[in-house]
Amino acid sequence: MDLEQNKAVEKALQGVISREASHELANLEGEPLKEAFNLIYEQASFQNLLPKEPTVKSILNELYDLTQDNFSDTFTITELQYLIFEQVEMLAELLGIELE
Numbered sequence: 001m002d003l004e005q006n007k008a009v010e011k012a013l014q015g016v017i018s019r020e021a022s023h024e025l026a027n028l029e030g031e032p033l034k035e036a037f038n039l040i041y042e043q044a045s046f047q048n049l050l051p052k053e054p055t056v057k058s059i060l061n062e063l064y065d066l067t068q069d070n071f072s073d074t075f076t077i078t079e080l081q082y083l084i085f086e087q088v089e090m091l092a093e094l095l096g097i098e099l100e
Helices: 003-013 019-026 030-046 056-068 077-095
Strands: none
Touching: 003 019, 003 077, 056 077
């Protein structure tokens, strides 16, 4: 996994779990990552917390939130660009637009 991606995931996880746990989870690979994902997915399903399919409105709301919050303490510019790019890609896919 890309080191930049690992760091971004680790920073995001630190908002909900301990620093040590976020580091360990962000650096999982292969079968241990698959097992952790399946267990978290099962727990989220049990608690009716599975995310709904993205909609144009939900993606636009996410993009709006990204422009309103001050992430300078949490994310680098590169990490923030990556988050925005992910949302734009998802929006383009929903709208059937191929990005160039």
